[in-house]
Amino acid sequence: MMKNEVLMTGLGVVTPIGSTKREFWSGILQGRSGLRTEDGIDVSDLPCGWVSGVIDEHDRDTIDKAWGSAHRTWGDRIMLSAIFEAVEDARLAKILPERVGFIWAQSCPSSGSSPSEYERFRQEQVELYNAAGDSAAEIIKFLDAKYGSMSERNYTFASDVARQLDRVLVPTRVEATCSGGLRAIIEGVRLIQSGEVEVAVVAAGVARRNHYVYSQYAQLTAMSHWKGSPQQASMPFDIRRSGMVISEAAGAIILEAASHVRRRNDVQPYCTLGGWGLAVGTEHVTAPRAYLVEQVIEEALKNSGVSKDEIDAVSVHGTSTKLNDLTEAAALEKIFGSRIKDIEILALKALTGHASAASGVIEVISSALSLTAGIVPTVPTCVEKDPKCRVNIRKEVANKRLRNIMKDSFGFGGQYASMVMKYTDGSRRIDVSAM
Amino acid sequence: MDKISIVGASVISGAGKGQHAIFDAMEKEITAFAPDRQGEPRYYPMARIDEREIIWPDDDPWWSNNKKFASTSAIWAVNAARELQSTYCNLTKDERGRSAIIVAVGGTGEEELSRLMPRLLALSLTDERPLATLLYEEVPDYSYVRGIPSLSGQYVARITGFRASNVAVYGETNCGGIGALTLGARMLKTDEVDRVVVVGVAPPITPEGLSAVKRLEGLADKATKGSGPFDRGRAGALMGQGAAAILLERESVALNRGLEPLGTLGSVGVLTASSEKRALSSLLSEDTKVRHPDLWFSHATGSRYRDKDEYATVRSAYDVLVTSSKGTIGFVPECSGLIDIALALEAIRRLRAPPIGLLDVVDPAFCASDIVHGIGREVSRLNEVLVTALGFTGAHTAGVATINRWNG
Numbered sequence: 001m002m003k004n005e006v007l008m009t010g011l012g013v014v015t016p017i018g019s020t021k022r023e024f025w026s027g028i029l030q031g032r033s034g035l036r037t038e039d040g041i042d043v044s045d046l047p048c049g050w051v052s053g054v055i056d057e058h059d060r061d062t063i064d065k066a067w068g069s070a071h072r073t074w075g076d077r078i079m080l081s082a083i084f085e086a087v088e089d090a091r092l093a094k095i096l097p098e099r100v101g102f103i104w105a106q107s108c109p110s111s112g113s114s115p116s117e118y119e120r121f122r123q124e125q126v127e128l129y130n131a132a133g134d135s136a137a138e139i140i141k142f143l144d145a146k147y148g149s150m151s152e153r154n155y156t157f158a159s160d161v162a163r164q165l166d167r168v169l170v171p172t173r174v175e176a177t178c179s180g181g182l183r184a185i186i187e188g189v190r191l192i193q194s195g196e197v198e199v200a201v202v203a204a205g206v207a208r209r210n211h212y213v214y215s216q217y218a219q220l221t222a223m224s225h226w227k228g229s230p231q232q233a234s235m236p237f238d239i240r241r242s243g244m245v246i247s248e249a250a251g252a253i254i255l256e257a258a259s260h261v262r263r264r265n266d267v268q269p270y271c272t273l274g275g276w277g278l279a280v281g282t283e284h285v286t287a288p289r290a291y292l293v294e295q296v297i298e299e300a301l302k303n304s305g306v307s308k309d310e311i312d313a314v315s316v317h318g319t320s321t322k323l324n325d326l327t328e329a330a331a332l333e334k335i336f337g338s339r340i341k342d343i344e345i346l347a348l349k350a351l352t353g354h355a356s357a358a359s360g361v362i363e364v365i366s367s368a369l370s371l372t373a374g375i376v377p378t379v380p381t382c383v384e385k386d387p388k389c390r391v392n393i394r395k396e397v398a399n400k401r402l403r404n405i406m407k408d409s410f411g412f413g414g415q416y417a418s419m420v421m422k423y424t425d426g427s428r429r430i431d432v433s434a435m
Numbered sequence: 436m437d438k439i440s441i442v443g444a445s446v447i448s449g450a451g452k453g454q455h456a457i458f459d460a461m462e463k464e465i466t467a468f469a470p471d472r473q474g475e476p477r478y479y480p481m482a483r484i485d486e487r488e489i490i491w492p493d494d495d496p497w498w499s500n501n502k503k504f505a506s507t508s509a510i511w512a513v514n515a516a517r518e519l520q521s522t523y524c525n526l527t528k529d530e531r532g533r534s535a536i537i538v539a540v541g542g543t544g545e546e547e548l549s550r551l552m553p554r555l556l557a558l559s560l561t562d563e564r565p566l567a568t569l570l571y572e573e574v575p576d577y578s579y580v581r582g583i584p585s586l587s588g589q590y591v592a593r594i595t596g597f598r599a600s601n602v603a604v605y606g607e608t609n610c611g612g613i614g615a616l617t618l619g620a621r622m623l624k625t626d627e628v629d630r631v632v633v634v635g636v637a638p639p640i641t642p643e644g645l646s647a648v649k650r651l652e653g654l655a656d657k658a659t660k661g662s663g664p665f666d667r668g669r670a671g672a673l674m675g676q677g678a679a680a681i682l683l684e685r686e687s688v689a690l691n692r693g694l695e696p697l698g699t700l701g702s703v704g705v706l707t708a709s710s711e712k713r714a715l716s717s718l719l720s721e722d723t724k725v726r727h728p729d730l731w732f733s734h735a736t737g738s739r740y741r742d743k744d745e746y747a748t749v750r751s752a753y754d755v756l757v758t759s760s761k762g763t764i765g766f767v768p769e770c771s772g773l774i775d776i777a778l779a780l781e782a783i784r785r786l787r788a789p790p791i792g793l794l795d796v797v798d799p800a801f802c803a804s805d806i807v808h809g810i811g812r813e814v815s816r817l818n819e820v821l822v823t824a825l826g827f828t829g830a831h832t833a834g835v836a837t838i839n840r841w842n843g
Contacts (some may be wrong), residue, residue, distance in 0.1 A: 041566075041567055042565035042566065042567060043567050044568075045567075045571075046567055060743035073532070111552075119643040120557075122559070122566075126556050128643075129556070129557040130557065134550050136478060136642040137640040137642075140479070140645060141478075143640075144644070144646055147646070148650070154651050154827055154830060156827075156831075156832070158832065159832070162707045162709065162831065163709065168707070168708045168709075168714070168717060169706065169707040170704070170706060171832065172617070172705075173604065173605060173614075174604060175584045175585050175604075176601070176602045177583060183602055187618065190622070190627075194444050194624055194625055211566045211567040212579075213503075213579070214567050215567045218567075218571050219576060272483055278535075278600035279598060279599070280598055280600055280601040281591065281594050281598075282497075282598075286580075289703070364670075374740070413583060413586045413588070413589040413601070414592065415585070415601070422714060
């Protein structure tokens with residue numbers, strides 16, 4: 001295997017707990033929840049899913065002001081915001097190479113990435129139905145008459161990013177359900193390892209607050225049924241957990257070849273990325289399998305050259321569903337044996353909810369911040385730990401130097417991914433008080 | 436570094452099953468734009484797959500239990516992958532663990548919901564139920580899951596036994612097939628796996644989708660002689676349906692298994708730039724290091740201006756014989772690049788350049804002697820075949836692959 005070392009040198013976030021690196025990290029340290037009663041969509045009659053992870057109104061206005069345009073959806077805007085924070089953070093804005101890798105995962109339904117976008121979609125669909133009914137020929141005739149021929153200005157996210165960065169992109173848009181964010185990072189690392197580029201932007205964004213998506217997640221019966229405080233609704237490894245809370249978020253990281261970082265000599269990386277395990281399972285479309293979780297973790301250890309004794313923390317997938325958390329905890333116990341009680345558990349979805357592919361990226365970011373700050377946050381919603389989940393949940397924030405973190409991401413369709421993040425000599429040390 | 440060999444290629448298109456079916460149709464100047472089989476009124480010509488050729492596996496209960504989660508894309512992907520069965524049926528468990536899946540698919544839920552959703556949303560104006568509740572009760576179960584692109588890959592994993600990983604490469608760039616192939620080549624180069632099956636699928640396009648393509652590119656409103664790529668009378672893109680699967684394998688591994696490669700993947704890449712021309716010329720000159728192509732399967736779809744721009748960019752770099760499959764089977768988004776790779780392998784095998792379907796009189800903007808027109812040409816040397824794929828107008832994205840004769 002080609003062994004170009006790949007470093008993470010910049011990061012950017014838009015999440016329900018903060019839409020800058022600083023706010024995000026302070027939210028994590030304070031255990032501030034981004035979950036709230038869904039008030040943009042009437043979900044009162046759905047059997048579950050009345051809580052959402054929603055980006056703060058003030059952040060929304062700020063992002064709209066910076067990135068709003070007629071062609072960009074809300075989902076595009078949060079991704080651009082995260083990407084450009086990451087570029088700035090990596091101090092690359094003025095010295096970005098002519099050619100940049102761009103790997104992204106984006107789940108923003110064409111029907112709308114926010115309640116207002118969905119309302120617009122509804123109006124258009126009703127207009128279409130009233131004019132053309134079910135007839136394909138009539139629909140075409142109506143749309144042709146409405147819009148005219150060759151009238152469209154095509155908007156694509158990649159071409160927008162190329163334009164904004166003023167660079168040529170080596171693009172790949174990936175989709176691997178909820179593991180898509182981590183898979184995008186893996187493909188970014190691979191792209192640099194292959195020698196095709198020295199710098200890659202990796203981003204994932206999920207914005208799907210629309211009536212259709214909520215109705216479908218309710219059908220899947222995977223959403224939280226919790227009836228207490230909204231902030232408690234996502235509770236990985238808590239015995240009362242009843243399902244996930246879906247949320248919106250975007251995260252972006254900058255990956256660089258170590259040689260590139262050394263040459264410019266003006267930035268300290270957060271960590272080294274590399275060494276992963278991937279697998280596809282076919283037994284079931286939605287239910288995870290412990291043996292495949294174990295397999296990808298073992299592969300990630302082997303491929304990173306890190307022993308399981310050198311792993312100090314696991315950034316879990318931890319969705320707060322009965323089955324995921326039980327399966328993941330069992331696999332971790334099998335891998336780490338008696339050391340499981342010493343392995344720190346990072347479970348960000350307790351605060352942000354589950355932002356599908358975006359969660360993979362923002363959890364890598366929060367893990368990188370833990371590595372560089374030497375701080376282990378709590379899992380504040382895991383109050384009554386499930387005795388079957390024998391993982392170590394912190395009740396208090398702890399100062400602790402972490403050497404290596406294992407990141408897990410799994411997803412529908414038999415998706416399994418794990419990757420090792422390493423703190424190495426020369427990595428940043430964040431002074432929390434200075435952030 | 437091992438060369439990357441192509442050990443299997445399959446296609447399902449409007450011309451039937453197999454790349455030979457398309458090649459024969461091109462040679463005989465038969466097109467797949469037959470009258471609509473479903474008896475619907477025709478709005479724009481469409482080279483449709485014959486659904487009777489599509490079958491769902493029934494060799495174990497898993498397939499019947501899980502059919503409810505399968506979109507049209509998944510069903511077609513399984514059919515395309517199964518055509519390669521002879522190349523993977525003898526793999527051991529360990530070998531399957533070093534075998535990955537990449538699927539290139541566009542949106543997979545649209546065809547199911549495109550007729551239902553306007554009706555439901557119109558109903559929502561008078562229905563007493565909250566909109567989310569109405570959709571919860573009226574939308575068919577699992578429609579959201581069926582719309583997940585990478586789920587097609589899980590079905591491909593089941594049929595092939597490949598277990599290393601599965602990812603969908605898809606979306607707006609519409610060079611999905613070449614994009615997926617690029618990622619597959621990268622996975623082989625970094626030694627993560629020994630083989631990758633790349634499957635591209637273009638399921639039935641919705642009326643809304645067709646109308647959008649028309650607004651972007653222009654659509655041909657007839658598929659008759661004179662409306663094909665490079666014709667002076669061409670009036671817009673010709674569209675088709677299809678699925679294709681390409682099995683890439685590290686050459687040494689393939690040879691150890693006793694396989695004779697169909698060809699070698701010389702180079703492959705995709706770029707997004709400030710313009711499509713810049714992306715394509717960068718790929719040709721810097722990235723893919725295309726040497727001396729003997730034949731070019733162009734993206735050319737019948738678009739008035741894009742055929743011209745693409746031709747000018749490639750011809751400024753190479754003196755090469757030009758053909759296109761689009762006049763025979765239409766443009767098959769996310770998949771045409773893979774189909775053209777299968778056709779390139781067939782061209783190398785036959786030492787022939789197939790003519791362009793529906794091409795009557797070559798537009799004077801092109802050099803007529805370059806363009807394979809009317810009857811196919813025997814070629815004494817076919818060592819390198821160039822395939823190009825372009826994103827829709829405005830995507831500013833291009834993909835390039837070269838296929839080399841295997842010199843084993």
